[in-house]
Amino acid sequence: MLSFKILETLALFTVAFSDLAVAETETAGGFGPSAYTAPGAFPTSVYKHYYNSPTATSAQPQPVIYDPVSHEIYPLELTDPSTLPKNDTHDPHILPPTASSGQILESAFQQILSIAGSSSFETNNCARCQAALQVGKFLAMAAPEQAPTFVVRVCEHFNFDQDCATTYGLDQLGWVITQVIANADVGGLDGQMICSNFISGLCSPTTTPLNLTNWFAKPKPAVLPAAKKPSGKRLKVLHLSDLHLDPRYTNGAEANCSAYQCCRDNVVNSQTPDEMVFPAPRFGAYLCDTPLSLMLAGLKAVPILAGTGRTGFDFTLYTGDLVSHDPDNQLSRDYVLYTETVLYDLIKKLINTGPVYPALGNHDTHNEYVALCFDAESNITKLSELKMLLTPLVASWGTSLVGVYQDRYAVIDSWLTVEPRNYDHVAGLWEHEGWLPQSAIDFARSHYTAYMVKRQDGLRVISLNTDMWYTANYFNYINMTNPDLFGMLRFLTDELQDAEDAGDAVWILGHVLSGWDGTQPLQNPTNLFYQIVDRFSPHVIKAVFWGHSHEDQLMIYYANNATSISAQAAQAVGWIGPSFTTSRNLNSGFRVYEVDSETFDILDAHTWKSDVNSYPQLDKQSVRGPTFEYEYSTRKAYGGSVPGWGPNDPLNASWWHLVTEAMEKDPALVTTFNTYQGKSSVRTQPCTGDCITAKICYMRSASASISQQNCIPGFGTVQ
Ligand SMILES: *[C@@H]1O[C@H](CO)[C@@H](O)[C@H](O)[C@H]1NC(C)=O
Ligand SMILES: *[C@@H]1O[C@H](CO)[C@@H](O)[C@H](O)[C@H]1NC(C)=O
Ligand SMILES: *[C@@H]1O[C@H](CO)[C@@H](O)[C@H](O)[C@H]1NC(C)=O
Ligand SMILES: *[C@@H]1O[C@H](CO)[C@@H](O)[C@H](O)[C@H]1NC(C)=O
Ligand SMILES: *[C@@H]1O[C@H](CO)[C@@H](O)[C@H](O)[C@H]1NC(C)=O
Numbered sequence: 105m106l107s108f109k110i111l112e113t114l115a116l117f118t119v120a121f122s123d124l125a126v127a128e129t130e131t132a133g134g135f136g137p138s139a140y141t142a143p144g145a146f147p148t149s150v151y152k153h154y155y156n157s158p159t160a161t162s163a164q165p166q167p168v169i170y171d172p173v174s175h176e177i178y179p180l181e182l183t184d185p186s187t188l189p190k191n192d193t194h195d196p197h198i199l200p201p202t203a204s205s206g207q208i209l210e211s212a213f214q215q216i217l218s219i220a221g222s223s224s225f226e227t228n229n230c231a232r233c234q235a236a237l238q239v240g241k242f243l244a245m246a247a248p249e250q251a252p253t254f255v256v257r258v259c260e261h262f263n264f265d266q267d268c269a270t271t272y273g274l275d276q277l278g279w280v281i282t283q284v285i286a287n288a289d290v291g292g293l294d295g296q297m298i299c300s301n302f303i304s305g306l307c308s309p310t311t312t313p314l315n316l317t318n319w320f321a322k323p324k325p326a327v328l329p330a331a332k333k334p335s336g337k338r339l340k341v342l343h344l345s346d347l348h349l350d351p352r353y354t355n356g357a358e359a360n361c362s363a364y365q366c367c368r369d370n371v372v373n374s375q376t377p378d379e380m381v382f383p384a385p386r387f388g389a390y391l392c393d394t395p396l397s398l399m400l401a402g403l404k405a406v407p408i409l410a411g412t413g414r415t416g417f418d419f420t421l422y423t424g425d426l427v428s429h430d431p432d433n434q435l436s437r438d439y440v441l442y443t444e445t446v447l448y449d450l451i452k453k454l455i456n457t458g459p460v461y462p463a464l465g466n467h468d469t470h471n472e473y474v475a476l477c478f479d480a481e482s483n484i485t486k487l488s489e490l491k492m493l494l495t496p497l498v499a500s501w502g503t504s505l506v507g508v509y510q511d512r513y514a515v516i517d518s519w520l521t522v523e524p525r526n527y528d529h530v531a532g533l534w535e536h537e538g539w540l541p542q543s544a545i546d547f548a549r550s551h552y553t554a555y556m557v558k559r560q561d562g563l564r565v566i567s568l569n570t571d572m573w574y575t576a577n578y579f580n581y582i583n584m585t586n587p588d589l590f591g592m593l594r595f596l597t598d599e600l601q602d603a604e605d606a607g608d609a610v611w612i613l614g615h616v617l618s619g620w621d622g623t624q625p626l627q628n629p630t631n632l633f634y635q636i637v638d639r640f641s642p643h644v645i646k647a648v649f650w651g652h653s654h655e656d657q658l659m660i661y662y663a664n665n666a667t668s669i670s671a672q673a674a675q676a677v678g679w680i681g682p683s684f685t686t687s688r689n690l691n692s693g694f695r696v697y698e699v700d701s702e703t704f705d706i707l708d709a710h711t712w713k714s715d716v717n718s719y720p721q722l723d724k725q726s727v728r729g730p731t732f733e734y735e736y737s738t739r740k741a742y743g744g745s746v747p748g749w750g751p752n753d754p755l756n757a758s759w760w761h762l763v764t765e766a767m768e769k770d771p772a773l774v775t776t777f778n779t780y781q782g783k784s785s786v787r788t789q790p791c792t793g794d795c796i797t798a799k800i801c802y803m804r805s806a807s808a809s810i811s812q813q814n815c816i817p818g819f820g821t822v823q
């Protein structure tokens with residue numbers, strides 16, 4: 105500001121506008137002259153003082169302006185064209201006060217209501233859902249301790265669940281959702297997939313383009329190595345899946361209940377809550393998991409029916425899921441550990457299995473299917489990030505949540521540091537039963553139970569933990585444009601390359617199937633898996649095995665991402681093992697493969713079943729238990745429709761493709777397939793019309809992407 109003296113002088117300023125006007129000519133009608141030309145020189149008398157020369161023509165005059173209210177003089181810098189300001193540090197810039205975490209919660213909830221009711225999204229409910237997730241994300245980051253409450257409130261408001269607090273509270277899925285929303289790219293693919301898979305299909309994201317540059321160490325050999333000569337010696341391999349023991353099964357409880365899991369003390373049929381509709385038989389029921397009585401009866405039947413009582417099986421595959429289908433809040437770590445302990449022990453005691461190669465299922469962790477894992481390159485940096493990510497929770501809940509495996513495939517499982525960790529426990533049981541070599545045990549412990557076993561006979565077995573591509577595993581929704589978030593497919597690829605180099609055959613097993621109707625696995629990881637199968641089939645990968653659906657299903661993997669679906673392009677088969685559990689509406693079953701001991705090709709598959717419909721008649725007596733009986737031979741069921749296949753030719757991908765071609769011509773074969781799919785249950789839904797087309801399509805769809813692209817949805821199950 106200028107000095108006070110000048111101020112006084114300037115205060116005396118007067119302006120006489122009349123002096124300035126120069127009239128030219130008068131016009132009629134009382135107006136002024138018809139034109140006026142201003143003088144060229146600036147009328148300097150208007151202002152008393154100038155910062156520059158007001159008569160210079162090179163710049164605009166800069167008069168000195170006095171403010172009669174503030175009594176201040178405005179400085180030249182304010183209007184000097186050569187000193188344009190960029191950073192106003194003088195004026196006040198007032199931010200809102202920091203909100204308390206309670207206020208953030210309240211405001212987030214109000215924003216959700218506002219977004220839900222907003223007309224600006226019109227019918228774009230995907231964008232609406234992603235906008236809502238953004239609100240949740242910032243709440244989860246700023247006030248994580250409020251996020252579970254928020255999820256419960258949103259759930260209650262929109263009526264997403266009958267009992268939101270017990271489903272989404274902090275101790276249930278609340279902490280998981282908070283972790284995932286805080287870390288996910290909710291404005292991108294992560295958000296679209298969350299909206300698509302958890303909030304009734306609001307978005308329909310497509311498969312992310314896959315960049316396979318540098319993925320494979322070597323290209324697929326132009327000329328595949330000559331197939332090995334069959335030995336003619338047949339191995340017997342047992343395939344068990346989805347035992348789902350229910351140790352809380354209650355004889356006489358409601359077996360036709362309105363809850364998901366029946367035959368429990370706490371369930372009723374909501375239409376007749378005071379009346380028992382169907383008391384649970386001692387040996388099991390269609391809407392229930394396996395009671396111990398059925399478990400023992402069935403496992404004892406296996407070696408008798410397979411004729412392996414004395415010889416034993418050559419080896420056994422277990423494709424996952426041991427634990428019952430309880431709501432999450434009725435499960436616990438101990439319940440899962442108990443079931444693992446009981447079932448592996450029973451398999452060992454009752455069946456002369458040979459080595460058992462197990463895979464972990466989505467029910468075999470707690471929280472169920474929640475596996476928090478970090479990618480292959482995870483190392484100290486990532487692990488420290490992970491610790492930081494968990495620190496707010498540790499601080500607010502006082503629990504030690506941080507547990508890491510310091511390894512290339514660093515993983516923190518859902519049990520974190522609480523001992524024993526599930527992966528340690530499971531691997532420990534496999535070690536205790538003597539099923540896997542030490543190298544596989546050690547690897548499984550530190551790699552979420554994935555492992556490779558190199559057998560002496562030229563076969564390698566690779567077991568995957570498919571929680572890493574299961575749609576219901578929330579932790580898959582962080583950075584999901586990466587098709588291999590956990591490094592598991594990198595591990596698989598490296599192992600397959602090693603096997604190819606050594607001339608060994610490989611069988612792959614896991615729980616959640618990679619394709620069929622595309623509802624269970626995620627697109628991006630199974631799209632990559634499919635390309636890996638293509639790269640190493642049929643010369644390395646001889647078969648793939650899954651469980652999870654409880655149904656007797658099958659999928660074919662083709663070359664070139666199934667762009668040509670033909671017998672020539674068919675390369676590998678994914679066998680989905682029938683479940684032991686009868687849930688839901690299925691009979692109990694198991695399978696035995698006959699396998700050539702040199703080629704590891706499958707020569708036949710024999711399936712047994714037990715009719716659950718007959719179980720009520722077994723109550724109130726102890727003479728007779730359930731009957732397990734032979735259901736069918738795969739070769740006999742479909743072989744007649746594939747001419748030219750010799751009795752020792754394998755039931756490989758070419759054969760199965762020809763079966764699907766025969767099905768196109770003769771829908772009766774689809775009916776046969778459908779019957780077996782439900783293990784001949786009286787409750788199996790018939791397959792007609794679109795179902796026939798859809799089922800053949802599912803058999804030809806071994807990745808989620810291909811299934812979603814090619815097939816009519818809605819006919820995946822016979823339940
Ligand atoms: C603005 O000025 C402040 C205070 O001098 C300074 O800290 C800040 O870096 C400046 N910002 C820019 C964009 O120049
Ligand atoms: C694919 O990956 C390679 C190697 O990482 C990279 O050089 C290339 O730019 C990528 N291509 C595309 C289309 O992203
Ligand atoms: C099961 O209960 C429903 C009513 O909730 C009834 O319609 C149905 O017939 C019952 N089924 C059996 C097998 O009892
Ligand atoms: C991971 O850490 C180990 C041991 O600190 C180090 O040898 C290795 O190079 C690291 N790997 C990566 C990918 O950073
Ligand atoms: C997700 O990706 C971003 C960006 O690449 C990365 O900063 C972040 O660490 C990743 N998050 C997890 C949990 O891997």
Ligand SMILES: *[C@@H]1O[C@H](CO)[C@@H](O)[C@H](O)[C@H]1NC(C)=O
Nearest residue numbers: 642674675753754756757758
């Ligand atoms: C399946 O077996 C047949 C008969 O041995 C053989 O010709 C064909 O190449 C095999 N197909 C695959 C995919 O291995």
Ligand SMILES: *[C@@H]1O[C@H](CO)[C@@H](O)[C@H](O)[C@H]1NC(C)=O
Nearest residue numbers: 311314631635665809810813
């Ligand atoms: C394979 O096909 C599916 C279905 O069309 C597609 O979404 C996916 O991107 C394809 N994958 C590759 C590697 O081309």
